[in-house]
Amino acid sequence: MTPVPAASAGGLVAEVYAQVAEEMRLVIPPALMHSPSPQVLAAYWAVAREPLVTVGAVDRGTKEAVAAAVSVANICPYCADMHTVGMYDLTGEHAAEAVGSDRVQDIADPALREVVAWARNAHLLDEAVPPPPRLTPADRAELIGVVVAFHYLTRMVNVFLANFLLPPGLAPWSRRRFKQGISRVMRPTLRDPRTPGLAAGLLPAAPLREDTAWAAPRPAVAAAIGAADRVFRAAGEATLSPEVRDMVTIRLADWRGEDTGISTDWCERLIADLEPADRSAARLALLTAFASYQVNEEVVDEFRRHHPQDRTLVEVAAWAAWSAAVLVGARQSGSVLGPSTAGQ
Numbered sequence: 001m002t003p004v005p006a007a008s009a010g011g012l013v014a015e016v017y018a019q020v021a022e023e024m025r026l027v028i029p030p031a032l033m034h035s036p037s038p039q040v041l042a043a044y045w046a047v048a049r050e051p052l053v054t055v056g057a058v059d060r061g062t063k064e065a066v067a068a069a070v071s072v073a074n075i076c077p078y079c080a081d082m083h084t085v086g087m088y089d090l091t092g093e094h095a096a097e098a099v100g101s102d103r104v105q106d107i108a109d110p111a112l113r114e115v116v117a118w119a120r121n122a123h124l125l126d127e128a129v130p131p132p133p134r135l136t137p138a139d140r141a142e143l144i145g146v147v148v149a150f151h152y153l154t155r156m157v158n159v160f161l162a163n164f165l166l167p168p169g170l171a172p173w174s175r176r177r178f179k180q181g182i183s184r185v186m187r188p189t190l191r192d193p194r195t196p197g198l199a200a201g202l203l204p205a206a207p208l209r210e211d212t213a214w215a216a217p218r219p220a221v222a223a224a225i226g227a228a229d230r231v232f233r234a235a236g237e238a239t240l241s242p243e244v245r246d247m248v249t250i251r252l253a254d255w256r257g258e259d260t261g262i263s264t265d266w267c268e269r270l271i272a273d274l275e276p277a278d279r280s281a282a283r284l285a286l287l288t289a290f291a292s293y294q295v296n297e298e299v300v301d302e303f304r305r306h307h308p309q310d311r312t313l314v315e316v317a318a319w320a321a322w323s324a325a326v327l328v329g330a331r332q333s334g335s336v337l338g339p340s341t342a343g344q
Helices: 011-024 029-034 038-052 060-073 077-090 093-100 110-120 137-160 172-191 210-215 219-239 242-254 265-271 276-290 297-306 310-332
Strands: none
Touching: 011 029, 011 038, 029 038, 029 137, 029 310, 038 060, 038 137, 038 219, 038 310, 060 077, 060 093, 060 110, 060 137, 060 172, 077 093, 077 137, 077 172, 093 172, 110 137, 137 210, 137 219, 137 276, 137 310, 210 219, 210 310, 219 310, 242 265, 242 276, 242 310, 265 276, 276 297, 276 310, 297 310
């Protein structure tokens, strides 16, 4: 995939890039990877920015910890490294390493430990930890927003970016010192106050659906989720046949959050009777939704034989990633959807 260079971006892509560069000090790789589809780029930025980085009910350190916990759950080392780096500055090295190493029990702060334990298992119906009862509706809206954003983003990063943010092969001590250094450089991006609503304003307003009603107590989060949800659903309708969308939707409705394992035979059995073009698209969508770390060059190459445009590649992956992410959010809010509506 060839991203749109920052120097030559125009229109909506340039508007998103300007916000990203203003707040992150550069146009970060997750923004670049969405750029072949301007609307999807703006939707990504809205769902990533508004729950996580803006001034709200929950402190930024807790939200970075939630992002890191979801990244660990979804086997996304790139995102886990990025957000534990943020934790170094905001919550301290010990808590950051406990989350990054999947040792939730070692977090010293009981309130942070409780939130991280919930976020880490938010997608698992059979091992779910209830949200901390002390959370207000506004707290829940922000934190479910972060969970949903990172169930989406980790899947996309696994498909499009390198596995690791930090240089591979570093010894544990070197990794920690490297993270300390990066966290100092990132401090302004982590601590400077951000005005809510700017990213949501890049897209036409759209109402929340039943499965995203959890966002309502935080207007900026609600605006971002409503607008982005419409974009992601439209992307799926434009790029995937109804048969493929139904296949993913029905599989999601039966999903209890379990990992699919090393083999992809489950996927190949589901798509075996489809025509080649639909089969390649269904493979990409199913793997993105359920095992994004297993999307490899072979999967993408087969998809491109039938769907050569970068925009189509981004939009199929985005629809699948969002379908899984929004289901996790719906289940956290108590709105568990059946096969007729989940992911539509």
